[in-house]
Every structure is written in structure tokens, then in C-alpha cells.
Amino acid sequence: MEKNLTNTQQIVLNSLEKSDQPLGAYSILFNIQKKGIKSPQQVYRALDKLIEIGAVHKIESLNSYIACKNKNCDIKKSTSFLICEKCKNVSEINDNNLTDEFSKLTKKSDFKYATHNLEIFGFCKGCR
Amino acid sequence: MEKNLTNTQQIVLNSLEKSDQPLGAYSILFNIQKKGIKSPQQVYRALDKLIEIGAVHKIESLNSYIACKNKNCDIKKSTSFLICEKCKNVSEINDNNLTDEFSKLTKKSDFKYATHNLEIFGFCKGCR
DNA sequence: AGTGTTATGTTATAATATAACAATTTTAAT
DNA sequence: ATTAAAATTGTTATATTATAACATAACACT
Numbered sequence: 068m069e070k071n072l073t074n075t076q077q078i079v080l081n082s083l084e085k086s087d088q089p090l091g092a093y094s095i096l097f098n099i100q101k102k103g104i105k106s107p108q109q110v111y112r113a114l115d116k117l118i119e120i121g122a123v124h125k126i127e128s129l130n131s132y133i134a135c136k137n138k139n140c141d142i143k144k145s146t147s148f149l150i151c152e153k154c155k156n157v158s159e160i161n162d163n164n165l166t167d168e169f170s171k172l173t174k175k176s177d178f179k180y181a182t183h184n185l186e187i188f189g190f191c192k193g194c195r
Numbered sequence: 196m197e198k199n200l201t202n203t204q205q206i207v208l209n210s211l212e213k214s215d216q217p218l219g220a221y222s223i224l225f226n227i228q229k230k231g232i233k234s235p236q237q238v239y240r241a242l243d244k245l246i247e248i249g250a251v252h253k254i255e256s257l258n259s260y261i262a263c264k265n266k267n268c269d270i271k272k273s274t275s276f277l278i279c280e281k282c283k284n285v286s287e288i289n290d291n292n293l294t295d296e297f298s299k300l301t302k303k304s305d306f307k308y309a310t311h312n313l314e315i316f317g318f319c320k321g322c323r
Numbered sequence: 324a325g326t327g328t329t330a331t332g333t334t335a336t337a338a339t340a341t342a343a344c345a346a347t348t349t350t351a352a353t
Numbered sequence: 354a355t356t357a358a359a360a361t362t363g364t365t366a367t368a369t370t371a372t373a374a375c376a377t378a379a380c381a382c383t
Contacts, residue, residue, distance in 0.1 A: 173317060176286070178315075178318070182315075185314075
């Protein structure tokens, strides 16, 4: 199950795992330049792969990327996040019911569910 | 309830309403250059306002914008879309239950729901 | 070893979005 | 009505995010 990552992919993933918050591609690049990564292309290519295997998710509304904390995340392509509007903290929801609910919901519109991105904005425990 | 739009805002809105599909800001700009709109800034400022009043929504994963068909849309800031992966058709879901469901869901995490963006990918009636 | 395929490095450029400031219009107080 | 302050708009420049294109290298199969 564990994928072997290339050097660059591992460096990008480490950078994201060290951060508790999502990072933009160019922030990642800045972080890892000292390790010999020189171009955006290298970062984006690594991100593509990491996203594909479910190790990283993209948060579309922030144009940024976050490591999936969830080791057993069987949701590879769908993402669901809570984003605090005050402190900007982002946390991943791991509610497998969502897939079922969306699947049911979309049937009403004769739509065959495949994946989803969900971004919920509001205020986290500490900020409300 | 009806907002008065400025000339530029109305032109941008018309451009989106004429399109059945979402448009990027620069596509809009291209469409309306013949009407004297010259710069991205004008388009983005109009979009900001139109989004604020709920006349237009942004589809984050596509970096594009769509007119809200739903005249009585009381959901101003939240958005929910079905996106067909084959024909790229986008349609808006208008299920007010979603807000309630997300509100309940996030309570479990001690999170105070405010708004959401939901993008569901799959295959539409014609493409499945 | 030779050849086709896949991955990586590198440079350049495309696509999306905002900053900064000047010019104009609107507002609202005197 | 006059004018100062505030908000809106026009315009140029630039920042930010992402991909194209092509060269080079690594891999794998015969």
C-alpha cells in the first residue's frame, strides 16, 4: 500500500507535514530550496503525484495544499475541510457518510456522484 | 431588494447570464471589451460586487464565475455545484437542507458553521 | 548495447488576481 | 451652492499561481 516516493516528492511531503497549516506551492518551494529544489515545476509535479495517491489535498479556495493527516484515509480524491475565518486554521473532516449523502443527493438530479470538494467556513472552537 | 448595478457590473452580469457555462475573468473581459471594458481590474471589481450580492458565484476549483440562476436564492455566500467531468456542464444545487446538515455536522467538531463551498464531480444525466 | 518509455531538470510563458495611485464622481456638512 | 471628505472608477504595473515545451537523464526490455 505504501507508495515509494521519489526524493522530490518526499521533500515536498515533509515540508507539508511539518506545517500545521496549508501551504501554497511557492511557499513550499521557498521552504525546500535549500534542499536543491529549484523550480515551481518540480513542486507542482510532486504535488500532482502526492494528491493522486491521497497523501496531500488541495484546498481550492485557498490555492494551497495540506498533508492528509488521516493515515487510513480511504477517500483519495474527495476532500472536506473546516476553515476558521478568524485564525485561518484548517482541519479535515473525515466523515465517510458525506460520500453516501452526496451520492443520494445527486441522484435526485440524475447525476452520478464521483468525488467532491467541500469547504466549510466558520469559527473554530477557540475563536467562536 | 433589487440592487442597482453600475454600468460595468451590469455588463459583466449580462455576459455571465448569456453564457450557460462558467466563465473565467479574462474570458469575460474578452467578451466585453467591445463595450469599453479595458482592464482585468474592472472585471474583478464588478465580480466582487456581484458575488457580494449573490448574483454571481465563484467556482473555486475552476477559477471561474457563474450567474446565479436562482432568483430567490437566499443563500448568498454559500455555493453548491454539480460539475460533469465529461461535458463540463455545471449546475447549481439549491438544497437549503445542506446548510442545516453542515451546521449539525460541524457542531460535532465544536465548529460554528457560517458558509460553505461544495463542488460535486461526476457525470450528468446525458453523460453517464 | 540499442531503442522505446517514463521521469526529471530547466527555461520560458500562460493564466489568474491584486496593488497602487490618479482621476472622477458622489456624499453630506456647512 | 461650496467645498472638503469619502467612495468609486480608470489605468498601469505587478504579484501570484500554474503549465507548456523541450532538453537531459534514468529505466526497462529485447
